[in-house]
Amino acid sequence: MTAWHEKTAAQIRDAVAAGAVSAAEVTRSYLDRIEAVDGRIGAYTQVWRDEALAQAEGLDQRIQAGEAVGPLAGVPISLKELICTTRGFTTCSSRILQGFQSPYNATVTEKLIAADAILLGKVNMDEFAMGSSTENSAVQKTANPWNLKCVPGGSSGGSAASIASATSAISFGSDTGGSIRQPAAFCGCVGLKPTYGRVSRYGLVAFASSLDQIGPLSRDVTDAALAMNVICGKDPMDATSADLPVEDFTRALTGDVKGLRIGLPKEYFIDALGSEVRALVEASAEVLREQGAEIVEVSLPHTDYAVAVYYIVAPAEASANLARFDGVRYGFRHSDAGNVTEMYVKTKSEGFGPEVQRRIMLGTYVLSSGYYDAYYLKAQKVRTLIKQDFDRAFAECDLILTPTAPTPAFEMGAKSDPLEMYLNDIFTISTNLAGIPAISIPCGLSATGLPVGLQLIGKAFDEATVLRAAHCYEQHAGLQMGAPALG
Amino acid sequence: MEYEAVIGMEVHVQLNCKSKLFCGCSTDFHAPANTNVCPVCLGMPGAMPVLNREMVNKSVAVGLALNCAISRWSKMDRKNYFYPDQSKNYQISQYDLPLNHGGHLDIHVNGETKRIGITRAHMEEDTARNTHTIGGGQSGVDFNRCGVPLLEIVTEPDIHSADEAYAYLTELKQILQYLDVSDCSMEEGKLRAEANISVRPKGSTAFGTKTEVKNVASFSGTYKAIQYEIARQIQILNDGGTIVQETRGWDDDRGVTFSQRAKESAHDYRYFPEPDLVPIVVDEAWEESIRAALPELPAARRARLTGAFGLSDYDAGVLTATRAMADFYEAAAAKTDPKKAANWIMGDLQALVTEDRAEIGSIPVTPEYLAAMINLIEDGTISGKIAKEVLAEMYRTGKSPAAVVEEKGLVQISDHGAIDAAVAEVIAANPAQVAEFKAGKEKVIGFLVGQIMKATQGKANPKMVNDILRAKLSE
Numbered sequence A: 001m002t003a004w005h006e007k008t009a010a011q012i013r014d015a016v017a018a019g020a021v022s023a024a025e026v027t028r029s030y031l032d033r034i035e036a037v038d039g040r041i042g043a044y045t046q047v048w049r050d051e052a053l054a055q056a057e058g059l060d061q062r063i064q065a066g067e068a069v070g071p072l073a074g075v076p077i078s079l080k081e082l083i084c085t086t087r088g089f090t091t092c093s094s095r096i097l098q099g100f101q102s103p104y105n106a107t108v109t110e111k112l113i114a115a116d117a118i119l120l121g122k123v124n125m126d127e128f129a130m131g132s133s134t135e136n137s138a139v140q141k142t143a144n145p146w147n148l149k150c151v152p153g154g155s156s157g158g159s160a161a162s163i164a165s166a167t168s169a170i171s172f173g174s175d176t177g178g179s180i181r182q183p184a185a186f187c188g189c190v191g192l193k194p195t196y197g198r199v200s201r202y203g204l205v206a207f208a209s210s211l212d213q214i215g216p217l218s219r220d221v222t223d224a225a226l227a228m229n230v231i232c233g234k235d236p237m238d239a240t241s242a243d244l245p246v247e248d249f250t251r252a253l254t255g256d257v258k259g260l261r262i263g264l265p266k267e268y269f270i271d272a273l274g275s276e277v278r279a280l281v282e283a284s285a286e287v288l289r290e291q292g293a294e295i296v297e298v299s300l301p302h303t304d305y306a307v308a309v310y311y312i313v314a315p316a317e318a319s320a321n322l323a324r325f326d327g328v329r330y331g332f333r334h335s336d337a338g339n340v341t342e343m344y345v346k347t348k349s350e351g352f353g354p355e356v357q358r359r360i361m362l363g364t365y366v367l368s369s370g371y372y373d374a375y376y377l378k379a380q381k382v383r384t385l386i387k388q389d390f391d392r393a394f395a396e397c398d399l400i401l402t403p404t405a406p407t408p409a410f411e412m413g414a415k416s417d418p419l420e421m422y423l424n425d426i427f428t429i430s431t432n433l434a435g436i437p438a439i440s441i442p443c444g445l446s447a448t449g450l451p452v453g454l455q456l457i458g459k460a461f462d463e464a465t466v467l468r469a470a471h472c473y474e475q476h477a478g479l480q481m482g483a484p485a486l487g
Numbered sequence B: 001m002e003y004e005a006v007i008g009m010e011v012h013v014q015l016n017c018k019s020k021l022f023c024g025c026s027t028d029f030h031a032p033a034n035t036n037v038c039p040v041c042l043g044m045p046g047a048m049p050v051l052n053r054e055m056v057n058k059s060v061a062v063g064l065a066l067n068c069a070i071s072r073w074s075k076m077d078r079k080n081y082f083y084p085d086q087s088k089n090y091q092i093s094q095y096d097l098p099l100n101h102g103g104h105l106d107i108h109v110n111g112e113t114k115r116i117g118i119t120r121a122h123m124e125e126d127t128a129r130n131t132h133t134i135g136g137g138q139s140g141v142d143f144n145r146c147g148v149p150l151l152e153i154v155t156e157p158d159i160h161s162a163d164e165a166y167a168y169l170t171e172l173k174q175i176l177q178y179l180d181v182s183d184c185s186m187e188e189g190k191l192r193a194e195a196n197i198s199v200r201p202k203g204s205t206a207f208g209t210k211t212e213v214k215n216v217a218s219f220s221g222t223y224k225a226i227q228y229e230i231a232r233q234i235q236i237l238n239d240g241g242t243i244v245q246e247t248r249g250w251d252d253d254r255g256v257t258f259s260q261r262a263k264e265s266a267h268d269y270r271y272f273p274e275p276d277l278v279p280i281v282v283d284e285a286w287e288e289s290i291r292a293a294l295p296e297l298p299a300a301r302r303a304r305l306t307g308a309f310g311l312s313d314y315d316a317g318v319l320t321a322t323r324a325m326a327d328f329y330e331a332a333a334a335k336t337d338p339k340k341a342a343n344w345i346m347g348d349l350q351a352l353v354t355e356d357r358a359e360i361g362s363i364p365v366t367p368e369y370l371a372a373m374i375n376l377i378e379d380g381t382i383s384g385k386i387a388k389e390v391l392a393e394m395y396r397t398g399k400s401p402a403a404v405v406e407e408k409g410l411v412q413i414s415d416h417g418a419i420d421a422a423v424a425e426v427i428a429a430n431p432a433q434v435a436e437f438k439a440g441k442e443k444v445i446g447f448l449v450g451q452i453m454k455a456t457q458g459k460a461n462p463k464m465v466n467d468i469l470r471a472k473l474s475e
């Protein structure tokens, strides 16, 4: 019997559409897998067993009736807790949204349902996407499937862990400063942050509106391209979504990189970069060179400021975005308050975890009248300089190759200092500030058997080239990573 | 000491867009509570605003009518503050780059024309409405009004009296109605005026401490509140006191302003650009298309009516008070004597409309019928006196003046023989009055004319009655 949970989304879709296997059988295979291993991983916060099976059976009936099916027919997927679904709860892994049922579906959710993907359930995250380890979840701990003592990365740690533990074929996360790519790197899977505006944010509970973007995490690059075909496009409900045609990204997967110029930014190959990671990333550049790419050195001189700019802009927007969680209309409300102000204070004090409170305070501070110019305004100016760095670099190359994270996954509880944690996103943050696409793909294992990620950054709306190079690397790297030993 | 008042007005107008500022919900906030709502206007997690293009069109039209410069590039900002009538705990408004800025409006007060500077007119969303049970046990929020599009029009501190404030509001309201962008109903809160009032010694250029008078439900209330507030502030200064900067309400029954809340240490709204919306780019072509579609505005229409029809400034003012009134007048004036049309509209017709609490745009009398009626007077078919009766009947039934005259047999008697006979009869029946007249008591003639009119049921041609009566009396 085929272990369907080991197959890629493309394989599942082809088999289901051809009638070689029923969507219900595939779905059952994944649900059984969740039951068998997720107790140790803790990726899922909710599993929609009955609804998923009913959805799969409905799809099977349509296939039997000879009806056309969608591009993700029968593919079992999971969604990060902050993507709105009318099915189940949308909690952002926060106490303040415990039990919250969204009255509407996110645009991405609607598109996935229309594409006949099977929604298995929701996966864990750092509360309101603030964190780099998924340790900031108010719901549960998620372990890295490669080493259960380690974190899966964050904030889409549940998504990455579900791919690595083969409990979903594609998972959808969000990336504000690296929240798709860094956990993808830690868990040895593929994670793509699309260009800002490529994917509708309608129904994505906002952390930092000018940085957030939904993207896929998957087993391989082909599946990432398949997912992108479904979720991209202009949405009349999201004014910031780009009105550009959506190409078929799978057609970009030609298997070669001949003629591409790939830039290595010298500012990314710094001392903080672990020597093991450096060696693996440099080796991967060599693989692409052998396939016909030209490797050039480029400079992104304002890289040093990216983390500081990010920790001003993102909390500023978050402080406003999270203001609505006040206990008045939905979610958690503190029951013992004498007046409305007290109700706000007690609700927010108990509803939000410490990292969220820290960032709200920080954001409120940098926007306040005495400090606006010194912090927020200056940060926006530096953000422009960072964008210009990329514009200049992309005049010299088609893609930029960097490590995804400075180190492989660390142990739970190892980083208790928030500032130390913030530096984990040092290689991913700049692309969010610039709004450009980037992918993380596995490039080997560390000596301790933990995955290491390689990042490829592209020009705005040039996901096709990003996917093409990532796919070429995947085909020719000859990695023998195997899978986590979960049984 | 002589004092001068310094007043700036802030007017919030609900523009009559079909849907809310950032979503497709209806703007009718009289629907049952929380029925015109969606994830966007409720500020649900993940919901995003999309700017209503109709609102931009209408706001630019107002800006152009107020002689503003239209920003080629503007944006929406978040204004952060916590209050349960806000779904997101921030209001989407415009901060440093309003859509319209730097305009002016000319007003007419006591025969003088004054120019009031318009600082800005910017778009923002309305809040929800909180309701509380008596005793304060429970509170409810109705979000139907939340997200309804508002235009905030702010003046320079160029207003110096309650009269000027009143004239400004009247002129502004007229323009908004001419543009057909708002029905300006103050009772429904669709137009909310706020006055920032201070006083200073005449000749001084420094500003005094200001108070903010808000939540006044009518123009006359605003007028009285400003008058009261100026007097109150002067009294305090004359008594050696100091003005407290605060928000004050208006008690219409007692005719006084009262302290609502002292201004807390200046509120920090932490404005920043709304990242969920893209910048608003009104290019030249867009602006020009809106300009081309602007209707004739009240000031221009007044000038045209005084010129074309020889009306007085006063009459032109009354007849252009509303677009409907001016349309009615012009349609009537085109078909009869314009001055007579003006008199009939401002006189008898306006009286009927007022009594009926109706609007001139939706009465049974058409401008064409009114003109036809005036023409019947001109050609001697009916008398002016009968015309009043004809008009009332036209108003009641919607019939043409010809039909009314025909049905009621109101045609004027201009037959010499018939009038002659009636005159003779009245002279014969009133020998005492005839004698008085002949003794030089000229006033008696009125009584005799009245008797003749009565005998002919008012249908006799008054001029002929007079002529024949005098002729007979001097025989």
Ligand SMILES: [Zn+2]
Residues within 6 Å of the ligand: B020, B023, B024, B025, B036, B037, B038, B039, B040, B041, B042, B147
């Ligand atoms: Zn709505």
